[in-house]
Amino acid sequence: xxxxxxxxxxxxxxxxxxxxxxxxxxxxxxxxxxxxxxxxxxxxxxxxxxxxxxxxxxxxxxxxxxxxxxxxxxxxxxxxxxxxxxxxxxxxxxxxxxxxxxxxxxxxxxxxxx
Amino acid sequence: xxxxxxxxxxxxxxxxxxxxxxxxxxxxxxxxxxxxxxxxxxxxxxxxxxxxxxxxxxxxxxxxxxxxxxxxxxxxxxxxxxxxxxxxxxxxxxxxxxxxxxxxxxxxxxxx
Numbered sequence: 001x002x003x004x005x006x007x008x009x010x011x012x013x014x015x016x017x018x019x020x021x022x023x024x025x026x027x028x029x030x031x032x033x034x035x036x037x038x039x040x041x042x043x044x045x046x047x048x049x050x051x052x053x054x055x056x057x058x059x060x061x062x063x064x065x066x067x068x069x070x071x072x073x074x075x076x077x078x079x080x081x082x083x084x085x086x087x088x089x090x091x092x093x094x095x096x097x098x099x100x101x102x103x104x105x106x107x108x109x110x111x112x113x114x
Numbered sequence: 115x116x117x118x119x120x121x122x123x124x125x126x127x128x129x130x131x132x133x134x135x136x137x138x139x140x141x142x143x144x145x146x147x148x149x150x151x152x153x154x155x156x157x158x159x160x161x162x163x164x165x166x167x168x169x170x171x172x173x174x175x176x177x178x179x180x181x182x183x184x185x186x187x188x189x190x191x192x193x194x195x196x197x198x199x200x201x202x203x204x205x206x207x208x209x210x211x212x213x214x215x216x217x218x219x220x221x222x223x224x225x226x
Contacts, residue, residue: 042216042219043216045214048212092157092214099205103158104159104160107156
């Protein structure tokens with residue numbers, strides 16, 4: 001199994017509070033991703049990183065920010081959580097983005113915003 | 115992105131082969147076909163990928179039609195642990211290939 005951990009694994013928070021989710025990898029992979037998964041939508045890309053301090057938006061980035069100060073850590077921040085951000089969040093990593101590269105996923109964080 | 119069509123659900127018995135189909139008629143000639151699966155309460159995991167010819171690995175086989183408009187993931191002997199949602203994902207060569215586009219997939223139920 002790829003060495004990917006996510007913390008926390010479960011979180012309940014209130015609307016308007018800031019929330020930070022952490023993804024940690026031990027594989028030294030260059031690329032890291034944050035996806036969210038909601039019923040009826042499948043997984044959708046929020047943000048991704050292609051190196052330390054290099055990040056870019058995915059298809060559902062509004063309301064989220066990310067940071068990557070070290071190769072092994074990729075943080076996802078909800079500056080002011082809303083109920084629509086209740087979801088399961090998955091981190092993924094890959095060595096590259098070629099058509100044959102594999103993405104490895106973490107176990108997920110279940111976030112509930114009340 | 116190439117569109118895919120997969121059955122919503124399929125059912126199999128333990129130790130029997132399972133053939134999971136995927137239609138991807140809009141795929142381009144250089145797109146690879148990837149399959150991922152997601153076990154209950156887990157993140158997706160890679161299963162297999164291929165371009166034109168059939169591919170085998172320890173988890174499964176991938177049969178790609180000659181015209182590349184469809185492919186079939188083959189689990190040779192289903193186990194209870196294979197119960198999952200299976201996603202067929204075309205990946206474009208070149209361009210912005212950083213994301214995986216997940217559809218709704220096929221929910222595979224394996225009966226003991």
